[in-house]
Amino acid sequence: MLRVVEKTRIWFIISAIIIITGISFMIYHKGLNFGMDFKGGTIIKIDMQKNFNKNDLDSTIQKYVKVNTYDTTKVGSKELDISVDSDKITDANSTKLFNDIKKKYNLKDKDLLSRDRIGASIGSELLQKAILSLTVSIILMLLFIAWRFEFKFGIAAVIALIHDVLVTLSVYSILNLPVNSSFIAAILTIIGYSISDTIVIFDRIRENQKKMRDKTLVDMTDTSVSQTVGRSICTVTTTIVTIACVHIFVPLPSIRDFTLPILVGVASGCYSSIFIASPIWVILKKRSNKKRASLAN
Template structure:
């Protein structure tokens, strides 16, 4: 299926300067939001206790706060709705004395008289474990980007590798800025979404780069910008179909998936939009800016073919006993 039946290539590179300015503004805005607001680390990374409580009717949050305030364990605890008015989440800091008791039983006893309810979930993560998870999460992102850099440099060339990594940094920065802006909790689900964005964005970029490499191989005297325009245009239908179908699924999860998957779906929504944009208006323009001499590429290609032919000739002479 083709959405775009173009007889001539669209001039994407003609709009690359505007796109790059827009990208710089978005990345700088994201960094500013991150420095001013910071990330709202969840229990997975900050450590603490989460108790999920479901009532038969609407949860009496004011009464719950009053009841919990009488117990020292719940000092500084926050109570928020969890997807609906009848379900709430109690978040509190974990101390060494808290983990020796069953927090679920303590919560159940403290909330007696607030209505009919059940404890659905109790999650406890110590501060040390949370810190280790945060460090390992950051390390996983760094290793993923480093692995991508090596893979693309080996498969294509260093200019392609640098362009793809800059696009990935662009995508993750904007996604983190959006998360900080809306105040979502950063937990392991969000980390999984960020790693998914890396893979999704790289997949889009590699497809465009593959087509660019084909264009370079088949064209000796063409301008590099024209080759990029033709390559992006030829993959536009595929990019649109893939992005839209993925976006529909993630949007469905975001609307109807429930509170547990809300942060994961939101991160993917931002990442899919930004990742599709960056494969066209960040990675490709960066590749053009770094410069690529098509004629020099063909000269090197011819020299490599000549060396291979000479090796083959010498091998055949050796096998036939002629030196």
């Protein structure tokens, strides 16, 4: 039998180290590295029609924007994405930039696949809505679990969900990866995955509360986790393998922006369901029992 609850301090310390490290890097980087979706900017997508070296384009791009205010991404071998920070390039200059690239690589007007400008105000509004969607989803899950099980289960599950979000944000902060709308979609997916894994364990705990009245709260919880941990590990392994294959073999930035946080979040969700949610429920349950005992006396 796994001794999960007895080693609660170890699990909490591991999570605290990751989260505190992430917060430290966040302070060092002066916040998260928000992508164009949130901070605003101009995104130009060009079909180059042939293999190219994107470093060769720097001299052309820097005629219109300064260094460190743009990023270039090579999609496959023949498509170029140019992302310029908000207000660093005008529509007129973005047209001139494409014309220079078109002339240098013998392109046609149709090879300009798209040119989108996202205002900073739109990015700010998108960030607010993203935070609102995360908050509402967590509150609704708390209410559902409190109704389906009990309120202490709901509190433990929500803390585990917040843990998963913080761990994923910490990894992004440490690696200074861009946070965009795909990241938010991935976070919502992670929350759904993590809560389903946690509910499986909580359901077994609820069943064993009736069957194992002769056991202590800690032993009963450890037994419940041991009975479900095999399923959790098998589920997370198959999920990670599938998503990892998509991440590796589908080299599109939009896909990888979605799969990378899911890989981190799914692993964190499995960890939190086993090593965070259950111990927290035990802590809450013990406090509740102590209050009842003191009131009885």
